[in-house]
Amino acid sequence: MTQGQHDAATASETFVNVVAGPGTGKTTTLIHRIKHLVERGIPPSQILVLTFTNKAAHELVERLKVSGIAGAADVWAGTFHAFGLEFLRKYHQIFGLESDVRLADPLMQVRLMVSTLPKVRLKYYLRLQNPYDWLPGVLGHIKRLKEECLTVADYRARLAALPPCEPDVANEREDIATLFEAYETAMRAEHLVDYVDLIALPASQAKRDRTSVAQYIDHFSHVLVDEYQDVTEVMVDLLRQLALNAQSFWAVGDVRQAIHHWRGASIRSLMHFDATFLSTIPGATVRRYALDLNRRSTPEILELFSCAGIHHALNDRMPLEPVTAYRPSIGVIPTLYECDSKLSQAVTIAQRIDGLVQRGVPYRDQVVISRKSANVEQIVEALENLNVPVLHIGDVCQRPEIKKLLCLMELLCMRQPRSLVGLISEPAFRMPPQDIEHLIFLTRKGAGLSMQRGRWLWLPTPGLSPAGQQAKSNLALLLRGLKRDSRPWDFVSKVLLDQRYGLPNPADQTIQAHTQRLATWLFVYAVRNGDGDIRQARLSQFLLREELRRRIGEKLGDRGLPPEARVLDAVSVMTVHSSKGLEYPAIHVTDVDDASYGANRPFAYDVRGLDLIPPEVLNSNGAEFMFEERVERNNLLYVALSRARDYLYLYEISGWPRPVPLNRAAATSLVKRSGVKVPPAPIIPLPLASSTVVPTVSYEAFQAYMSCPLQYHYRYELALTAEQEIDVSIRARWAIMDMLLTVARDGTDPNTAFQAAWALHGLPDRTEDPGLMDDAIAATKRGLVVVNSVGGAVEEGMVSEVNGVRIELPWMIADKGQLHWIRAQTGIQYTLSQLRPMMLDINGSRRPSAKIYSIITDQHVMDGPSRQVASTSVYKMAQRFAAGDRSASRGRHCGRCAYLSICANIP
Incomplete structure (x- = not known):
């Protein structure tokens, strides 16, 4: 450890704020903090470590296992939400919940509100509008208010104190309040909680009646928080309660890595750390420590992302902490490529990737980072077309191997077997078009139930061709014992696990085959996990739920890949947000422009959300809110650049404004070159009519x-x-x-x-x-x-x-x-x-x-x-x-x- 890490790990103050820039060893410092506490005689079971993601919690637990710290397994380490869930299970009776706490996921929340709509009267939203189109947005506003610890009454009172607004805005605000009230009532009636409740309910109960939960809330004498810059107000509220009777509160964070303002996180608590906590305990002490040695990046890369940290909206208020490089130079300077087009950018990236492979940097050690999800999908497709091995799942439901499984489910659940069309690429199940048409006719509406919803598979079906009869027999064998009210897990067990349908040949070790296995694993995980309340639906319900999830913008199995996937030799592609907390030998940052990373809001910025929940409602103001947005955009560039260890390449499209730090960077930290020149794709003329008959x-x-x-x-x-x-x-x-x-x-x-x-x-x-x-x-x-x-x-x-x-x-x-x-x-x-x-x-x-x-x-x-x-x-x-x-x-x-x-x- 460096002296800075040692000082932070052994700090004696009540409240400790550790500023840990990229690559400065925050996790190592946190582990040594735990080691220091245990060596002082603190029982490990009284140490609480809170993280933001399951991945971070898993990494921390693994590090603790190999740390050699006595009793390390007794340290409570996990996410804020896991802590809250354990709390609610322990005290479920206080909140009128079941012992097996039912957690409402976003789809459950939407469906609950859809069933509630007939009981509420609205002014802006109409019952003639499909609620699946607008309810997710309203629930997002409700979540935002709850994250700020605001009730319906608080929201209405704060709106009333603001100047008058346009009638349609006033009506929509009133509808949000009405629906907020209805939402809370419905959730209580169904004994459900949402993700914010996992944090808000423990905090509010501790404030309201601490003695009722003191056994748990006051059990931890030392509280540690990782990635403190990402906390929301409701998390700060919980942390205040945890810290109230604790001996120390130790938080590590970096305000320049705060990139979740868009979902409610605020940098105010970190910027005003002293004021946030000192008032809670009379006589408490507070100190700020800074880690000053970067062990991750080369000096050139450190210089470049430090430039992004200096030419930054924060710098006037919080100057960048000086950090020095531990590693020597390897003689490689980050490079910015100016490309003529998206195709030019893709070709340039592919050449750089292959060039690094030739220099001994495998594909698995290279990551392509983009600001937007749409850019990720574009670059994945482009790199695959250029024969670059890419490890990317995307939307699980749109992958061919998963579509076939869904088609098999649909054959058992839908009235007509239209899903046979989705199986025509499977030799064993391919039916001639005339056979599909015949089966659809036999199962038409009004033809009776005997053949519908997959029953035709096990009944004589005259009129099918020999090929159709063979496909029918093969399907009947695969789906034997299953029906529309079977459990999805039974379907997975029989079709995938028992009969191995759809799984690549074990001898196939290509990236494509591994990607199929990973996509199938994600699908199986989603099926096994069930709904938000851990209940297993029937096949028909499962299909309906997944259809509605897509409708509200959710994806099946929307979770990260398992750590084991890291060994596959393929390039990863992800957003800046997904790259947070990661580091790789080589980083490629695409579509770099000032709109994504600069001071000004993007051209298509939607201000309606600010009309509905004005910053003043959130204990802020317009100027401060815009400042935090600027900070977040600047932080996104800082985070993207700081993921790299050895090689850093940036790519921009000609004519797009360049972020200020890249114009200010010295020649020792950034060189500028032209991307590969690619002739424009030929314009393909529109096809001519295939018939003289006017359709x-x-x-x-x-x-x-x-x-x-x-x-x-x-x-x-x-x-x-x-x-x-x-x-x-x-x-x-x-x-x-x-x-x-x-x-x-x-x-x-x-x-x-x-x-x-x-x-x-x-x-x-x-x-x-x-x-x-x-x-x-x-x-x-x-x-x-x-x-x-x-x-x-x-x-x-x-x-x-x-x-x-x-x-x-x-x-x-x-x-x-x-x-x-x-x-x-x-x-x-x-x-x-x-x-x-x-x-x-x-x-x-x-x-x-x-x-x-x-x-x-x-x-x-x-x-x-x-x-x-x-x-x-x-x-x-x-x-x-x-x-x-x-x-x-x-x-x-x-x-x-x-x-x-x-x-x-x-x-």
Whole structure:
């Protein structure tokens, strides 16, 4: 140990703040702190060490095992959440919880609130909007408030003290408060806790009635915290309670490595460490120690990331602690490559990676870091195309080996066996298209239950070809004993573990095979772990839950790879946030620009969140909040650069503003070079129509094609059923549009038409869901205002011809040449942009203008036909449609696609 590490480890003050920059040995210092305490006679069981991640906790426990410290196994070392969970299990009766505490994961929270919505009345959010679209955002706001130790009453009171705001903002704020209250009530009624509760409930109980939990909260005489810069306010609240009667509180952290402001962490507690804790214990002492020797990086790399720490938003308030390099120079200076394009960047990275391999740095010792997840996916695909071995799982559900397992599950659960399409690449299960079509016909709606939901596998099925019969027999053998109400773990045990289906040949030691094994392990882990309350669902429930998880932006098995994967010789690719706490011999940082790492907010910054939860509500102000954001962006660059031990390469795209530290860096710490020159990819002309017959498609179907041609093919050409749960909000919108059509076209009495449409779609009455009924009536009235004010005639059967495709338009109201289109949805500006190219030729005539109304938002937009139709996406997609292009289009919509498991197979 250095003298600085020794002084920090043996500190005698009550409150100790250890500033540990990258590579200065914070974990070693923490271990020696524990050793020092034990040697002083402190029982190891009275030492508490709190970390942020399971990975950090695991590493710490392993280090303690080999440390030789007597009784090291008795030290309580784990995450904040693990500590809170143990606390709640011990005192569950105080909080009205079960002894086996049920933890609500994000999906459970959303589903709980969906079931609660009929009981609440909202002003901004409408029951006609799909709650899976907006509830996750609201729950994010609620989580943020809880992390600041704020109640519903606190939120309302602090908002009331602020100046007036726009009505829609005020309404949304009130809805957040209403839903916050409903959320807490529902969670208590179900005896559930969320992740914030694991920390908040112990802290609040200790403040409210310390004697009731003193046996545990006061058990630890010495409290140690790793990565203190990442604490949230609720964590600080718990730490204050733990420190109240402790002999020492020892925290290690580095404010320049705080990169979680976006999720509620604040650097205020670390910047004002003295004030945070001194007031809790009269006569307490406090001291700050700094570790000053970097053992990780070469002097050149240390100089570069120190430059990023100096030219930093923090430097005026907290100058960078001086750190010297322990290692000698190896004669390699970090390099910044300026690349002409994304392709140039990828080729340059690939050359640098291969060049290092030739110098003896294996692939496994190299990491590519990007600021954004989207950049990670792009660079993974590009490097794989350049034959660079990459270890990256991505979205587990979109991996081919996992899709096949999901298809097998779906065969047992879905009414029709459309998932056979997803198995056509499997020789043993490949069915000819005509056999798939025949089975879908036999299991159609109204054909009876005898063949549906996989029962056809074990029943005689006349009409199948010999190949189809063989595939059926193979599937029946694989899935024998399983059905839709089987447990997912039983499915995994029989299909994967017993029959070894889908596992690569053990002799195959390629990176691709290892990646498949890891993806399968993640899938199995997710299945075994069950839901957030540790309950095992049935197969049908499991599939529904995973569909809803994707809908709210979660990924199946969204967790890191096991440590054992580190031995595989492949390049890792990750975000800056994922790289935190890691170090590698060689680091490649892609897409370096000032928007990601500079002082100013990105161009597309969404300020709405600040309107809903203003900084003043969070005990801050606008200027201080922006300061912390600047600090975080600067910190991201500091963290990315400081992961490297020997080699550091940065890559930027020409024309993008460069972060200030890279312009200020001395030639001894950064050299600038040009990336590999790559000719631009040739522009591939749009395909020509494959037939002289002009194809006809409905507007709804063409919209599906615009989103993804393959999804259109599955839904409209193959007529594969979606079999997705349709939310009541969507069915209510259908009912409203049906009602408006009959009123506008047939003159039907509005009340009669409404009741008929409501009943037709099986919607709840007012007593069951008053909010839905009220919002539907309000939207209906808006639609009736349009119908009555326009005074034109309903026009049906309109067909627009765009670039060789006939698009059948929905009904509209025509008045003096102008089209009036009533829509029960948001996003009408986008709808107008899609309609404008079609207005050039509707039933052979040009329509001069169109007005689109949203009866959901009570807004409208108006414009004329496109002026440059050939440049519109509608025109280009029409040409692809006519040419028969049915390729998959990847994007955010994939998470909502009903056909994800069979994509991109075409029978």
